[in-house]
Amino acid sequence: xxxxxxxxxxxxxxxxxxxxxxxxxxxxxxxxxxxxxxxxxxxxxxxxxxxxxxxxxxxxxxxxxxxxxxxxxxxxxxxxxxxxxxxxxxxxxxxxxxxxxxxxxxxxxxxxxxxxxxxxxxxxxxxxxxxxxxxxxxxxxxxxxxxxxxxxxxxxxxxxxxxxxxxxxxxxxxxxxxxxxxxxxxxxxxxxxxxxxxxxxxxxxxxxxxxxxxxxxxxxxxxxxxxxxxxxxxxxxxxxxxxxxxxxxxxxxxxxxxxxxxxxxxxxxxxxxxxxxxxxxxxxxxxxxxxxxxxxxxxxxxxxxxxxxxxxxxxxxxxxxxxxxxxxxxxxxxxxxxxxxxxxxxxxxxxxxxxxxxxxxxxxxxxxxxxxxxxxxxxxxxxxxxxxxxxxxxxxxxxxxxxxxxxxxxxxxxxxxxxxxxxxxxxxxxxxxxxxxxxxxxxxxxxxxxxxxxxxxxxxxxxxxxxxxxxxxxxxxxxxxxxxxxxxxxxxxxxxxxxxxxxxxxxxxxxxxxxxxxxxxxxxxxxxxxxxxxxxxxxxxxxxxxxxxxxxxxxxxxxxxxxxxxxxxxxxxxxxxxxxxxxxxxxxxxxxxxxxxxxxxxxxxxxxxxxxxxxxxxxxxxxxxxxxxxxxxxxxxxxxxxxxxxxxxxxxxxxxxxxxxxxxxxxxxxxxxxxxxxxxxxxxxxxxxxxxxxxxxxxxxxxxxxxxxxxxxxxxxxxxxxxxxxxxxxxxxxxxxxxxxxxxxxxxxxxxxxxxx
Numbered sequence: 142x143x144x145x146x147x148x149x150x151x152x153x154x155x156x157x158x159x160x161x162x163x164x165x166x167x168x169x170x171x172x173x174x175x176x177x178x179x180x181x182x183x184x185x186x187x188x189x190x191x192x193x194x195x196x197x198x199x200x201x202x203x204x205x206x207x208x209x210x211x212x213x214x215x216x217x218x219x220x221x222x223x224x225x226x227x228x229x230x231x232x233x234x235x236x237x238x239x240x241x242x243x244x245x246x247x248x249x250x251x252x253x254x255x256x257x258x259x260x261x262x263x264x265x266x267x268x269x270x271x272x273x274x275x276x277x278x279x280x281x282x283x284x285x286x287x288x289x290x291x292x293x294x295x296x297x298x299x300x301x302x303x304x305x306x307x308x309x310x311x312x313x314x315x316x317x318x319x320x321x322x323x324x325x326x327x328x329x330x331x332x333x334x335x336x337x338x339x340x341x342x343x344x345x346x347x348x349x350x351x352x353x354x355x356x357x358x359x360x361x362x363x364x365x366x367x368x369x370x371x372x373x374x375x376x377x378x379x380x381x382x383x384x385x386x387x388x389x390x391x392x393x394x395x396x397x398x399x400x401x402x403x404x405x406x407x408x409x410x411x412x413x414x415x416x417x418x419x420x421x422x423x424x425x426x427x428x429x430x431x432x433x434x435x436x437x438x439x440x441x442x443x444x445x446x447x448x449x450x451x452x453x454x455x456x457x458x459x460x461x462x463x464x465x466x467x468x469x470x471x472x473x474x475x476x477x478x479x480x481x482x483x484x485x486x487x488x489x490x491x492x493x494x495x496x497x498x499x500x501x502x503x504x505x506x507x508x509x510x511x512x513x514x515x516x517x518x519x520x521x522x523x524x525x526x527x528x529x530x531x532x533x534x535x536x537x538x539x540x541x542x543x544x545x546x547x548x549x550x551x552x553x554x555x556x557x558x559x560x561x562x563x564x565x566x567x568x569x570x571x572x573x574x575x576x577x578x579x580x581x582x583x584x585x586x587x588x589x590x591x592x593x594x595x596x597x598x599x600x601x602x603x604x605x606x607x608x609x610x611x612x613x614x615x616x617x618x619x620x621x622x623x624x625x626x627x628x629x630x631x632x633x634x635x636x637x638x639x640x641x642x643x644x645x646x647x648x649x650x651x652x653x654x655x656x657x658x659x660x661x662x663x664x665x666x667x668x669x670x671x672x673x674x675x676x677x678x679x680x681x682x683x684x685x686x687x688x689x690x691x692x693x694x695x696x697x698x699x700x701x702x703x704x705x706x707x708x709x710x711x712x713x714x715x716x717x718x719x720x721x722x723x724x725x726x727x728x729x730x731x732x733x734x735x736x737x738x739x740x741x742x743x744x745x746x747x748x749x750x751x752x753x754x755x756x757x758x759x760x761x762x763x764x765x766x767x768x769x770x771x772x773x774x775x776x777x778x779x780x781x782x783x784x785x786x787x788x789x790x791x792x793x794x795x796x797x798x799x800x801x802x803x804x805x806x807x808x809x810x811x812x813x814x815x816x817x818x819x820x821x822x823x824x825x826x827x828x829x830x831x832x833x834x835x836x837x838x839x840x841x842x843x844x845x846x847x848x849x850x851x852x853x854x855x856x857x858x859x860x861x862x863x864x865x866x867x868x869x870x871x872x873x874x875x876x877x878x879x880x881x882x883x884x885x886x887x888x889x890x891x892x893x894x895x896x897x898x
Contacts, residue, residue: 207518207566208801212735216563217633220731221724223553226716229723230709232545233537233716237310237705242317243531243576244276244505251530252508255573258548259512262555264571266513271506272432272586274424275442276579277322277417280499284318285450287385289459290330292491298459300452303701305411307403310704316534319413319451321369321386322579323425324500327448329359329383332486333494335464336360337473339372339386344379351467351483356380358485359494361460363389363475364451365693368667370418373449383448383496387457388414391476392693394454406711408696410455415533415699417578418445421829422671423585429829431590448498460494463487507531507575507583512551514558514569516734519805522567522812523595524734525602525679526550526726527584527669529577533699537708540577543605543685546723547571554727565734567600574669577606581671588672595677596816601626601733601741602673604683608722609713610695611688612637614651615644615725618662619682620674620835621746622815627682628658629740630728637686637717644721651689663847666837676831678816680741684725686718737798741811743891747779747786750884753834753847754779761855768870775877778884782891789891810890817887824850825876833883850876 241248252269259267279285289298304319306312334355337343339362347353360381362372369386376384393408394401401409419425424432425442432438454477461475464482474481486492510530516522528543535541551571557563575583588595601623617627631645638647648659664674670681688695695712697703713719732740754775762772789810797803819831827850830836836849839856846852854873861869889897 204799204801209737209799209804210518210566211737211798212566212732213563216557216735217728217731219557219563220553220727221634223556224549224720224723224727226720228552229545229549229719230716232548233541233708233719234705236541236544237535237537240313240315240317240534241530241532241536242534243579243582244274244507247315248531248575249506249508252510252573252575255530255544255548256510259510259551259555259571262512262552263559264512264551264555265515267511268513269508269510270587270590271508272424272583273434273504273506274432274576274582274586275426275502276505276507276576276582277320277324277419277500277502279318279320280501281318283499285320285498285500287450287452287456287460288495288497290493290495294495297492298456300450300456301411301413304413304453305409307409307411307702308704308706310535310706311701316701317415319415320500321373321415321449321451322417322500323419323444323502324373324449324498325445325447326498326500327383328495328497329448330493330495331357331359331382332484333385333460333464334358334360334381334484335461335469335473335481336362336376337469338363338366339375339384340367341375343473344375346470347483350470353466353483353485354380355485357382359383359385359496361385361387361457363387363392364414365389365392369416370420370445373418373445373447374420377445377447381447383498385457385460385494385496386414386449386451387454388412389457389475389477390454391474393696393698395476395690395692397476402697402702402707406696406707408700409453409702410458411453412697412700412702413451413453415451417580418449419580420445422581422666422675423589424582425580427586429589431586433590444502448496448500450496450498463489463492465490509575509583509587510573512571514554514565516566516568517564518566518801520568521598522600522808523570523598524565524567524600524730525570525572525673526605526730527572527574527602528605529574529584529669531574531576531578532703533578534701535704537703537705538610538695538712539607539698539703542608542708542713542719544573546605546608546719546726547573549723550727550730554731565731566737567734569730569734572669577669581669584669585672588677592677595673595679596819599673599677599679600739600812602670602679602681603726603729603733604668604670604681605685605722605726606668606683607685609686609708609718611686611690612712612718613687613689614638615648615659615684616652616662616687617659617682617684618664619684620664620680620815621749622680622741622743622811623682624661624745625742626729626732626740627661627684627725630725630732631659633728634721634724637721644725664835665846671837674815674832674835676819676829678819678832680815682729684722686713686722737804738793738796739808739811741814742790743786743811743814744783744790746814746887747783750834751779751783757848757851761851764855764859765873768873770870770874770877772877774881775884778881778888782884782888785888785891792893806894813890814887817890818883820879820883824853825872826850826853833880848880851880 287300401407426438466484469481634644636647652660654660673679674681838846
C-alpha cells in the first residue's frame with residue numbers, strides 16, 4: 142500500500158480559508174490604488190509635455206537602433222592602429238621569467254596574473270574555472286635515463302639528466318627535466334632497432350624490406366612527421382618493449398655550417414624536446430564528460446603501455462653511430478656524421494640498451510581564465526579567442542608568444558569600449574587554457590561542460606597557440622565557413638616583412654593554393670580548437686606566422702632553450718610579426734562580433750564538400766566500386782548542398798537590415814551550419830570524435846583528415862579476407878550513409894524557413 146506524504150496532500154481549513162480571502166481583498170485594493178496613481182502620472186506627463194510624440198513611418202523606428210545597426214567601419218582601423226609591438230614584447234618578457242608547467246604553482250601564478258590584468262584592463266566580466274585532472278611528471282629523486290651497457294651491465298654511456306645551460310635565463314632549479322608525459326614507467330633492456338620516424342609505413346618497411354621484427358626490442362625514432370604519441374602507440378602495437386625519441390639535426394639543425402643556440406635559433410645537440418604521448422584529448426579519467434567534482438573517474442584510463450624517454454642528438458650519437466645490421470635507406474638517413482644502420486643491436490653484439498623511466502601520474506588542479514566584453518545587441522552570441530597558458534619550460538614561442546599577443550588584443554579592445562565609442566554587437570570572450578600541453582586538457586573539459594551552451598550560442602573560436610614560429614608569412618588552418626573572414630581581415634593588416642603590402646599578399650606569395658588564394662589547411666589536432674570543432678561543431682581557425690624552411694618544427698620546440706632571448710634576438714626581433722598576428726586576430730574577432738549579418742560563407746563550404754567528394758573518389762573510388770559501394774548518393778548530396786548554399790547566399794543579399802527578427806533568423810542558419818556535421822554517435826572507431834568532415838588522422842594526431850571515419854575504415858581494407866572483409870565493407874556502407882544524412886541535414890538547414898524539405 143502506498144504511503145502519502147504531507148507534501149503530496151492538501152487539507153481544507155475553514156479558518157485559514159477565511160484569512161486568505163481577507164488578504165486577497167487587501168491586495169486587490171492596493172492594486173487598484175497603484176493603477177490609479179500610474180494612470181494619473183501618465184495623464185499628467187502628456188498634459189505638461191509641449192511636443193507630441195514623434196510619428197515615424199519608417200519600419201526601423203519600431204526597433205532600438207542597436208538591434209539594426211551594422212558595423213562602424215572606423216573601428217577596424219582604430220583597433221589595428223592602437224596595437225603596440227612594445228607592449229607585446231613587454232608581456233612576453235614578463236610572462237617567461239618563470240617556467241610554467243601545467244598543473245604547477247607557477248602556472249597558477251600566471252593564471253592569477255592574467256586574471257588581474259583583465260580586471261585592470263576593464264573587461265566587463267572576468268572569471269576562472271578549475272578542474273581536477275590526471276597529469277604526469279618526472280621523478281626528481283629518481284630520474285629517468287637511457288644507458289648503453291656492456292656484457293656485464295657496466296654503463297658505457299648514460300643520457301644527460303638535464304639540458305646544458307647555454308643562457309642565463311635557463312639557470313633555474315625549477316626547469317623540469319626532459320620527459321614524455323604519461324609514459325609508462327618501466328625498466329627494460331634489449332637490442333636497439335632504428336625505426337626512422339616511427340610511422341606505420343616505417344614499421345611496414347622494416348618487416349617487408351628487411352624482415353626485421355621489433356617484438357621484444359627497444360626502438361629509437363626521430364621526432365617529426367607524426368605526433369609523438371602515435372610513435373609510441375605504433376611501437377607498442379608492433380611489439381616493442383620501449384621507445385627512445387630524439388631530435389635529428391636533419392630536422393632541427395640541418396645547416397652544419399651555421400652555429401646552434403645561443404648563437405642562432407637552431408637546436409644544439411644538448412637540446413631535448415619534451416611532450417605528451419597521451420593519445421586522445423582531455424582528462425584521461427573522464428572521457429566524454431567534464432572533470433567536475435561529481436564526475437565518475439575511470440579506474441582504467443587509456444594510457445601508453447610501454448616506457449618512452451626523449452634525448453638530444455648528442456646522446457643519440459652514442460647509440461646510433463655503433464648500430465649494426467643493414468644500412469638504412471636514403472630517406473632514413475639523418476644528419477649525424479655516420480651512415481645510419483637499422484640493427485637490431487650494435488656492431489659489438491655484447492652491447493645492449495637499458496631504458497629506465499620513472500615518470501608518474503598524479504591528480505592536480507588546472508585552471509581556465511576568461512575575460513568578457515559583453516555584446517550590445519546580441520550578448521548571447523559569443524566570439525571566442527583562445528590561447529593556452531602552460532608551457533613545458535619557459536615557452537617563449539609555444540604558447541607564450543600567443544599569450545602576449547592575446548593580452549594586447551584585449552587591452553586595446555577594452556580601452557576603446559571604455560572610451561564609449563564602440564561596443565561589439567556580440568560578446569567577445571578571451572580564453573586562457575590550462576594544461577594544453579598534456580593533451581588539450583582544460584579546454585576540452587570546459588567544452589564538455591559547456592557543450593549545450595556553446596552549440597547553441599558560439600559564433601566561432603579563433604585560436605592562436607603560437608603567434609610566431611618563423612618569419613616568412615602567415616599559416617592558417619580552419620573550416621570553410623571562416624575562409625572569407627581571414628582573407629578579408631588579412632587584406633587590412635600590413636605585412637610584417639614588407640609594410641607596403643598586406644599580410645594577404647605576403648601569404649599568397651609564399652603559400653598559394655590552386656585557386657590562386659592563400660592556402661588554408663584543414664583543421665587537424667594538437668591545439669585547443671579541437672574540442673570546439675570536434676565535439677561542439679563551432680567553426681574554428683588556427684593561425685600564426687611561420688617559416689619556409691624544410692624542417693619539422695621551429696628548432697627549439699619544447700626545449701629549455703625556448704626563452705625570451707630566442708624570440709627577442711632571432712625569431713621576431715622587433716615583434717612586428719607578433720603585432721601583425723594580433724592585428725589580424727583582433728580584426729577577425731571584431732568582424733564576427735560586429736557585422737549585422739555574420740560574415741560566414743556557406744557557398745565556400747558547399748564548394749569544399751564537393752572537393753572532398755572528388756578527393757574521396759580519387760583515393761578510394763575504384764576500390765569502392767569493386768566492392769559494390771556506390772558514391773552516387775554522396776555526389777548527389779554534395780551537389781544539392783552546393784546549389785542550396787548558392788540560393789541561400791543569394792537570399793542573404795536581400796535581407797532587410799531593418800528587421801532584426803529576419804537578420805537573426807538568417808544568422809541562426811549560418812550559426813548552425815557547422816553543427817549539421819556533428820554525429821552524436823561519433824566516428825566508427827573514435828566515438829568521442831563527432832565531426833564527420835574534419836578530424837585528426839588516426840595515425841597522426843597532428844594532421845587533418847577529411848571524411849575521417851571513412852579513412853579509418855578504409856585503411857588496410859584491401860588486405861582483409863572472408864567474413865572480416867564483408868563485415869568491414871558493411872561498416873563502410875553504413876558510415877557513408879551517415880555522412881550523406883548529415884550533408885542532407887546541412888542542406889535542409891539552409892532552406893527557406895517556410896519549407897525545408
